[in-house]
Amino acid sequence: MNKTEIVNIFTKKALGLTLVLSAAAMAFAQEKAAVSGIIVNKKNQPVAYASVTFSNKVTKTLSDAVLTDEKGQYSLQLAPGEYEITVEAIDYKKSVISKNITGAGNIGALSIEPEATSTLDGKTQELQGVVITASAAKPYKVELDKKTYDPSQDIVSKGGNLQDVLTNVPSVSVDTDGTVSMRGNSNVKFLINGKPSSLLGIDDGANALQSIPADQIERIEVITNPSSKFEASGTAGILNIILKKDKKIGFNGTVTGTLGYLPRTNLNANLNWRKGNWTWFLNGGGGYQKNESTTKNTTTRKDDINGLDPEAFPFTQYSQQNGKTTRESDTYNVTAGFTHDFNDKTSINFSGMIRSFDTDQTGLNTYNERVYRLPSELNNVVRERNSYGNNKNLATQFDLGFDQKIGDKGQLLSASASYQTNKTDGINQIVQKSFTENVIDPKGNIINNVNTDSKTDTFIGKIDYELPIGDNSKLEAGARYDYNKNTYKYFVDQSNNGQTPFTRYDFTSNTVYSENILGVYAQFKSKIGEKFAYQLGLRSETSKIDVNFQNFDKNGNPANTPEVNKNYTKLFPSVFLSYDLAKNNQILLNYSRRINRPRAFSLIPFMSFDDDRNYFRGNPDLNPTYENSFELGYNYSKKKITFNPTLYFKRSEDEQNRYQYIDKEGAVNTIPFNVGTETNYGLDLNGTYDPFNWWKIMLSADLYGYKNTGTYNLFPDNPKTLNDFSGSGFSYRIRLNNTFKPTKTLSLQIQSFYRAAEKTAMNNRKAMYGIDLGVSQTIWKGNGIIGFNIRDIFNTRKMRNYSDNAQFTRDMEMQWQPRQFALSFTYKFKQGEKIETKPKVKKDINSNTNGDDEQGGSPM
Incomplete structure (x- = not known):
């Protein structure tokens, strides 16, 4: 694809969305009377970055606010009327005056006085530092x-x-x-x-x-x-x-456009408008993206050919696969909503979302195989498998929320409801050709048509209550109800050498999965003394899960298939403790119990047909996994350095793992099972260091290990296939970011990661590393940003696995997407904004000694 084609794609995909977003921006930014002025100190020097609030004395919704620029000047749109003007700035006393705005014009200079501790010239020496921070x-x-x-x-x-x-x-x-x-x-x-x-x-x-x-x-x-x-x-x-x-007052927003390769075009906007007690927002975007993934698989069976039953032939002993898949996707999403404050204590919010993506997919897989017709008859077979597919997805979501403050001591009641739908339709045609010893297979082309149809309906309702108790304690309680209904339909037909298609009933199936979960919780947090804080909680969840399967026999008649019904109630406690060793030094210890319910596709006992050398089949007998998790962390923070190591230990019951076996055709079959217990442990280390104002370093490392023991049975009806399993492994991941800022407007970032080799339950995963680069240039006094990035500079981000078990060995390499680069432009626009001064409040009971934002605050 040449440069002209890329530009044409960007123009076609983005033009319509640009017009929509521009119209929305114009609707938000309705013109009124243009009012301007300047804020000065006693020496008649301009005061930069002062907050100027115009409160209409008659109609609250006509109020507005603005921030002065570096020259102390401001401008905004106001309706005529009587206003109370409040001016606030760091190191200055708050000033309040009344003024009648009759129309457009400059209202002149408003003077403010410095605080007693301010500098002699009335300017703050800390202002620039505050802005940088x-x-x-x-x-x-x-x-x-x-x-x-x-x-x-x-x-x-x-x-x-x-x-x-x-x-x-x-x-x-x-x-x-x-x-x-x-x-x-x-x-x-x-x-x-x-x-x-x-x-x-x-x-x-x-x-x-x-x-x-x-x-x-x-x-x-x-x-x-x-x-x-x-x-x-x-x-x-x-x-x-x-x-x-x-949440800034007035009209604010950003628009970002991106053009990249492999072809990627995006246009996204975030628009916000706050006027009086109404806040509106609109986030939307769309774009086009192309992915190219490659796979390589080599599978070799260990069976002794001469010792096999003659009925086991034909028998595929060796298969080498090379594949390339290209996906082209159009993605669009729009979210809009509002928040309305009835008064200082009561507010509601509503939002709606719609998202769609349409993906066209083409793939070519070539197989070189060693096939035995009989122990004495060996054929080298070449197969080509071409696939052509389309996948359409449409999702919607509507959310409604209500917040009510009770009394004047911090009581809060919150309620919300959400309704969501998600529908996916897929069509995929797979055309297969076979060549035996360079002779075309007499069967000719085999054409398979795979149709999928899935839909999810979700409802979530929840209510939460907060009750402060004294200065250092708080009680929280609430309830939540989740309902999900998933419908999956899977249909396959096949035609050989141009004959009339027939249904592949061994793959065709229908499944309905419904889930009802009711959870209630209560938790209490408090402090003992000035240094020790704790939070104790208990949650109860009642789960009711029903799964109805339907597949068919070879004649197309409905077959008897298992029905899954699960109904259980479990308790999930949590404990969080923190202790301040000294200023900016904190130890945290916590515990929680969790659950992993099997996802719907993991329960469906029918195979997919996308790849006839790799099958996945669900297990209707799969049970939830329960896990007990412990963490011990340390948190240290200074101006130039932060350090946050965390030791963790997790032990799970009925752990879910995927196990594999190979059939006589050489296909690898994967089935999930509950297998005994699994223990995970490790050290999660995160830190930042700023050697200079222009250089920032962030390091993230995870050293972890696991041990798994248990038994599983690939074929439950045959006790002889019961297998003991035990496995263990240790690995680590390291991620390092360096950000350089050589000038006030130019930033350069280098991201790198290394993931060491790891032995999992069924695979030995090989090491992988990658390096990314990003550059950002600010223009137009901060209103514009030009960005450029390259992901996977050396094209090394490839997943490689090696399997070696009693049945077969397998070497696999997969790259989801090759090296990419993108150029983006972001424009910020605003009518006005207000920086709210931080009030002096009591320190949160769960914050660190310093109480700063870098260390935390309320656990919620």
């Missing part, structure tokens, strides 16, 4: 039960997506196929703004992660050991993705 905060901060990662400083991910951002989040790793894991465990629970979301689909994997633009992400909360307030699912932990919702 605000714009260059630490990339993550540690709280009592979570870490918060700020992607705003992640230059490499500019113009990218959620998958790009996650590759740099401490304690998180992303495989080349989009699989996300925390500390080596892939059972991660994703939340969007604190709740499950249709934005991440049913089982969309990497496609779902790539559908959320990085520019729409405010922060990511990494919760490795969640408290009882959170749902108990997800043994690895929770990743809570907080999307942007600006």
Whole structure:
């Protein structure tokens, strides 16, 4: 694809969305009377970055606020009327005057007096430092039960997506196929703004992660050991993705466009408008992206050919596969909503979301195989397998929330409801040709058509209550109800050499999965003395799961298939302790119990047909996994350095693992089983160091090990196939970021990672490393940002596994996407903004001694 074609794609995909977003911006920014002025001190010198608030004395909704520029000047749009003008600035006394605004014009200079402790000229010597700190905060901060990662400083991910951002989040790793894991465990629970979301689909994997633009992400909360307030699912932990919702007064927003290769075009906008007691927001975007993945597999059976039963032939002993798949995706998403404050104590919020992506996929797989027709008859077979598919996904979500403050001592009642739908339709045609000793197979072409249809309906209702008790304690309680209904339909037909298609009933199936979960919790947090804080919680979850399967016999008649019904109630306690050793030194100890319920596709006992050399089949007898998790952490923070090591230990019961066997055709079959117990342990180390103002370093390392023991049976009806299993391994991951700022407007970032070799339950995974580069240049007085990045500079991000068991050996290499680069441009626009001065409040009972934002605050 040449440069002209790329530009044409970008123009075609982005033009319509640009017009929509521009119209929205114009609607937000309605013109009124233009009012301007200047803020000065007693020496008639301008006061930069002062907050100027115009409060309409008659109609509150006409109020507005603005921030002065570096010359002390400001301008905004106001309706005529009587206003109370409040001026605030660091190191100055608050000034309040009344003024009648009759129309457009300059209202002149307003003078403010310095504080008694201010400098002689009325200027603050700390202002520039405060501004720098605000714009260059630490990339993550540690709280009592979570870490918060700020992607705003992640230059490499500019113009990218959620998958790009996650590759740099401490304690998180992303495989080349989009699989996300925390500390080596892939059972991660994703939340969007604190709740499950249709934005991440049913089982969309990497496609779902790539559908959320990085520019729409405010922060990511990494919760490795969640408290009882959170749902108990997800043994690895929770990743809570907080999307942007600006609270600045007036109209504010950003628009980001990206052009990259492999062809990638994106246009995303975040628009916010706050007027009086109404706040509106609109986040939207869309784009085109091309992926190219490659696979290599070599599978060799260990069976003795001469010792096999003659009925076992034909017999495939060796298979070498080379494949390449190309995916082209169009992705669009829009989220809009509002918050309305009825008064200082009561507010409601509402939002709606729609997301779609359309993916076209083509693939070519070539197989070179050694096939025995009889022990004495060996044939070398070459097969070509071409696939052509399309996958369409549409997701919607509607959220309604209500917050009510009770009394004046901090009581808060919150209620919310969410309704979500997610529908995916897929069509895939697979055309297969076979050549035996360079002679075309008489069967000719074999054409398989695979149709998939899946839908999820979700309802979530929850209520939470907070009750402060004295100055140092708080009681929290609440309830949550989740309902999910998943419908899966899978259909395969086949035609040989142009004959009439016939249904492959051995693959065709229908499944309905429904899940009802009711959870209630209570937790209490308090302090003993000035240094010791604790939080104790207990959660109860009642689960009712029903799975109805339907498949067919060879004549197309419904077959008798198992029905899964599970109904159980379990308790999930949590304990969080913290102790302040000294200023900026804190020890944290916590414990929680978690559950991993089998996902719907892991229970479906029918095979998929996408690859006839790799089959996955679910296990309807699969049970939940329960895990007890312990963490001991230390937190140290100074101006130039932070250090946060965490020791963790996890032990699970009925651990879920995927096990493999090979059939006579040479296909590898994978089935999940509950296998005994698994112990995980490790050291999670995160830290930052700023050697100079222009150089910042962030290090993340995870050293971890596991031990698994138990038994499993690949064929439950045959006791002879019962197998004992034991395995152990140790590995580590290291991620290093260096950010350089040679000038005030130029930033350079180099991200690198190394993942050591690791022995898992069935595979020996080989080492992998990668290096990314990002450059950011600020222009137009900070209103514009030009970004450039290269991901996987040396094209080394490839997953390689080696398997060696009693039946076969297998060597596999997979690359989800080759090296990419992208150029992005971000424009910021604003009508006005207000920086709220930080009030002097009592220190939170769970904060560190210093009480700063780098160390944490309330555990929630």
